[in-house]
Amino acid sequence: MIPDKFSKNPILILTVFAIVAFFGMCFSVMKGSVEIPFNEIFSAIFGSSESIHGQILNNIRLPRTIVAALVGINLSLSGTILQAVMKNPLADPHIIGISSGAGLAGISVMLLFPESAWAITPVAFLGAMAAALLIYILAWKNGIRPIRIILAGVAVSAFLGAGISSLMILNSDKVHGALMWMVGGLSARSWPHVEIILPYTIIGMILAFIGAKYLNVLMLGDETAKSLGLNVEAVRLIFTALAALLAASAVSVVGLLGFVGLIVPHATRLIIGTDHRYLLPGAALAGIATVTVSDTFARIAFSPVELPVGIVMAAAGAPFFLFLLRKEL
Amino acid sequence: MKIEVKNLSVNIAGKKILSNVNPVFPEGKSIAIIGPNGAGKSTLLSVLANLRSEYEGEVLADGENIRKINRKKLARRLAILPQTMQIPPDITVERLIDYGRFPYRGLFSAGDPKKDREAVERAIKIVNLEKFKDRRVNSLSGGERQRARIAMALAREPEVMLFDEPTTYLDIAFQIEVMQIIRMINEKFGMTVITVLHDINHAVQYSDEVIVVKDAKTFQGAPKDTINSEMLEKIFGVRAEIFTNEKGVSILSPVSTIKNQSS
Numbered sequence: 014m015i016p017d018k019f020s021k022n023p024i025l026i027l028t029v030f031a032i033v034a035f036f037g038m039c040f041s042v043m044k045g046s047v048e049i050p051f052n053e054i055f056s057a058i059f060g061s062s063e064s065i066h067g068q069i070l071n072n073i074r075l076p077r078t079i080v081a082a083l084v085g086i087n088l089s090l091s092g093t094i095l096q097a098v099m100k101n102p103l104a105d106p107h108i109i110g111i112s113s114g115a116g117l118a119g120i121s122v123m124l125l126f127p128e129s130a131w132a133i134t135p136v137a138f139l140g141a142m143a144a145a146l147l148i149y150i151l152a153w154k155n156g157i158r159p160i161r162i163i164l165a166g167v168a169v170s171a172f173l174g175a176g177i178s179s180l181m182i183l184n185s186d187k188v189h190g191a192l193m194w195m196v197g198g199l200s201a202r203s204w205p206h207v208e209i210i211l212p213y214t215i216i217g218m219i220l221a222f223i224g225a226k227y228l229n230v231l232m233l234g235d236e237t238a239k240s241l242g243l244n245v246e247a248v249r250l251i252f253t254a255l256a257a258l259l260a261a262s263a264v265s266v267v268g269l270l271g272f273v274g275l276i277v278p279h280a281t282r283l284i285i286g287t288d289h290r291y292l293l294p295g296a297a298l299a300g301i302a303t304v305t306v307s308d309t310f311a312r313i314a315f316s317p318v319e320l321p322v323g324i325v326m327a328a329a330g331a332p333f334f335l336f337l338l339r340k341e342l
Numbered sequence: 343m344k345i346e347v348k349n350l351s352v353n354i355a356g357k358k359i360l361s362n363v364n365p366v367f368p369e370g371k372s373i374a375i376i377g378p379n380g381a382g383k384s385t386l387l388s389v390l391a392n393l394r395s396e397y398e399g400e401v402l403a404d405g406e407n408i409r410k411i412n413r414k415k416l417a418r419r420l421a422i423l424p425q426t427m428q429i430p431p432d433i434t435v436e437r438l439i440d441y442g443r444f445p446y447r448g449l450f451s452a453g454d455p456k457k458d459r460e461a462v463e464r465a466i467k468i469v470n471l472e473k474f475k476d477r478r479v480n481s482l483s484g485g486e487r488q489r490a491r492i493a494m495a496l497a498r499e500p501e502v503m504l505f506d507e508p509t510t511y512l513d514i515a516f517q518i519e520v521m522q523i524i525r526m527i528n529e530k531f532g533m534t535v536i537t538v539l540h541d542i543n544h545a546v547q548y549s550d551e552v553i554v555v556k557d558a559k560t561f562q563g564a565p566k567d568t569i570n571s572e573m574l575e576k577i578f579g580v581r582a583e584i585f586t587n588e589k590g591v592s593i594l595s596p597v598s599t600i601k602n603q604s605s
Contacts, residue, residue: 100428223449230444234428239393241498242417242445287430288437 023291026284030298034082037302041078041309042070046316049074072203080202081308081322082301083210084263085273089300090221091259092274093281093293097228098252101162102279102337106141106260107271109166113173114144115257115264120177120191124184134209137265141257144169149253197270197323199308206266213262218297220255225289228252232287270304270323272330277303279337343404343419343501343534344369345390350399352385359385361558362399367551372528372535374545374565377555378578383538384425384506386555390536391422391504417445421495422504429479435490436475439465442497465493469523485516492523503527505537509544517541521548542569542578546592566592575600 043049049057049066057067058075088106095104095111106112118140119133126132151165181191193200227248230238238245263270281295307329308322345367352360359382367373367390375383388394390401392408401408408416421442429438439462447453466475469489474482479490488508495503505524509517525548528535539545545552546565553562556577562568569592574582582596 226444226447230441232428232430233441234424234426236393236424237427240391240417240422240424241441242412242414244413286432288432 023285023288023295027291027295027298030281030295030302034298034301034305037305038078038082041081041305042074044309044313045069045074076203076207077199077308078305080206080210080266081199081304083207083214084199084267084270085277085300085302085304086214086297087210087217087259087263087300088270088273089277089281089296089303090217090293091256091263093278093289093296094221094228094252094256094259095274096278097231097289098249098256099162100232103163103275103334105272105275106256106264107269107274108170108334109162110144110148110169110173111141111257111260112264112269112271113170113177114147115141115261116195116269117173117176117180118143119261119265120180120194123191123194124180124187127187134213134262134265138258138261141261141264142254144173145253145257193321194268196321197268197326198311198321199267200319200321202266210262210266213258217255217259217262221293222290224248224252224255225293228289228293229287232289268321268323270326272326272334273300273304275337276326276330276333279333344402345502345534345536346402346405347390348400348402350386350389350397350401352382352389352394352397354385354396358558360389360397360555360560363558363560365553365560365562367534367536369534370528370532371550372525372548373537373551373553374549375536375538375553375555376540376542376545381555382558383555386553386560387422387504387506387536387538391420392416393422393424414445418498419500420502420504421498421500423491423495423506423508425506425510427491429487431478431480433479434476435471435479435482435493436462436466438479438490439475439493439497442494445498461497461499465496468496468527469493483516484512485519488512488516488520489523492520492527496527500533502534502536505535507538507540510540517544524548542574543594545569546594569594 039051039054042054043051047066047069049070053066054070057064057070092105095106095109096102099109115137119137122129122133122136148162148165148169151169152161154161177195227243230241230243231245231248235245260274277300278292278296281299282292285291285295304322307325311320311322311325314320347363347365347367350360350363351358365386375386377383385394389397392413395409403411403416403420440458442465443453443458443461446458466472469492471486471489471493474486479487482490492508508520508524512520521544524535524537527533537549546569549565551562552565552568553560554568554573554577571582571584574580574594579600580596581598581600582594585593585595587593
């Protein structure tokens with residue numbers, strides 16, 4: 014058990030997290046069909062990129078690793094925020110259907126208006142937000158109960174999933190990209206994808222870190238938070254929107270990558286505690302490490318065949334979900 | 343701060359909980375709100391604390407409608423201790439109490455850290471939890487936990503404190519301890535204290551004024567004028583004997599319930 018006066022030093026823990034995240038990224042950059050030694054990483058990035066290693070690194074490995082890191086940040090922050098706002102240990106953009114909302118909206122653009130690729134993220138955000146609100150409304154009955162959010166999320170997910178499947182069957186000629194997208198994968202993700210997701214990551218991080226103290230107060234219960242002068246409804250709405258935006262931007266780049274937003278916040282909370290001022294940055298760093306390392310495994314495990322990272326995350330995440338279900342509900 | 347309630351009516355799910363009541367809350371006094379279960383005591387308190395917005399009539403704080411006062415500004419002057427509070431497992435006593443300073447902090451500013459620290463330390467001292475300040479709240483006994491929660495409200499340095507059944511779930515020794523702290527807050531710091539109480543004996547012993555809520559109406563008076571056997575029969579449906587101890591405090595001892603109540 015955690016001792017009473019747990020002499021946790023959150024700054025120290027965050028430093029360790031940052032180092033782990035850094036090495037996770039290095040690992041991801043080094044491993045693959047061509048091994049790049051650690052000491053060549055930086056000379057290839059900052060020096061001339063004429064060598065083969067430099068080419069592979071700058072054109073393939075590095076952008077993919079950065080996309081993985083940004084997706085890890087976004088999904089982890091989204092999950093951490095949702096768990097606080099919905100007071101639900103099992104809240105995760107994937108499980109409660111926000112990702113499906115983003116997915117249906119995004120895939121509609123992808124298949125029906127393939128020339129408007131720029132619209133995928135904003136439309137996916139609207140889809141995510143609509144799904145979040147729908148789940149919230151469906152789960153509301155004299156207040157919000159965790160189990161109802163999960164069940165409403167499952168129902169909404171199934172419903173939206175039907176929409177996604179119909180679209181794919183009706184557009185079966187263009188389906189290959191969409192199929193990979195359903196599982197969540199980082200294959201062939203490159204600099205343009207970094208550009209799509211990066212602004213949302215930056216906005217998300219800034220707002221999340223500013224808002225950490227509001228999430229802390231929200232944890233004390235609605236009544237207490239209100240009596241302390243917090244506008245509970247507004248805070249909840251703003252943060253739900255932020256979580257939807259973060260999830261949607263991740264989904265629009267890598268597809269329906271599940272469980273990151275569930276596992277990472279929980280594991281981080283066990284180590285850092287519930288103070289969101291440290292929990293949010295910790296989850297962001299842990300998210301970087303989790304997705305970059307998982308993606309590297311997905312790439313090299315059955316080399317030369319590459320698995321989508323979503324499969325690795327699901328294989329690790331589903332048992333973890335069951336563990337939480339037994340422990341907390 | 344002077345609190346006035348004017349023509350307050352509250353309906354919940356079509357049921358009249360309070361109907362056009364005008365309770366008076368004398369400044370600087372300890373005021374108890376009593377009444378049978380479900381009579382609307384906690385509802386009245388939640389209206390005073392601005393936790394409930396669906397009501398008719400108005401609540402004035404120093405003449406200003408509380409709906410129009412900035413939430414955080416009101417939170418600095420008026421604190422409520424809700425009946426339940428969710429406390430994350432790793433929160434220490436000191437950190438919980440520090441949350442009481444939230445109304446003094448802005449979106450970007452950290453407020454005045456020195457003042458915050460002083461207020462937190464004072465609050466810890468008042469409830470006598472100095473030794474426990476680094477302990478996790480969830481590892482404390484029920485009474486100590488309740489004291490920590492009171493200290494969190496005290497850290498706001500309010501002028502008015504509201505307590506919603508502060509002794510529920512507590513053993514008798516802790517009940518007395520908590521009631522004495524509430525009395526001390528009132529007497530020593532001159533705060534107006536408004537407490538919803540379950541135990542009528544507590545109301546007799548620790549309050550200057552009693553507000554009785556029954557059938558959506560309220561009436562009030564000094565404890566010795568309001569709490570008598572006739573009231574107990576009519577409002578609570580019990581027959582009770584009332585003794586007076588050597589300090590002149592009345593003590594009631596319920597004897598039996600009265601069947602076939604009118605309500």
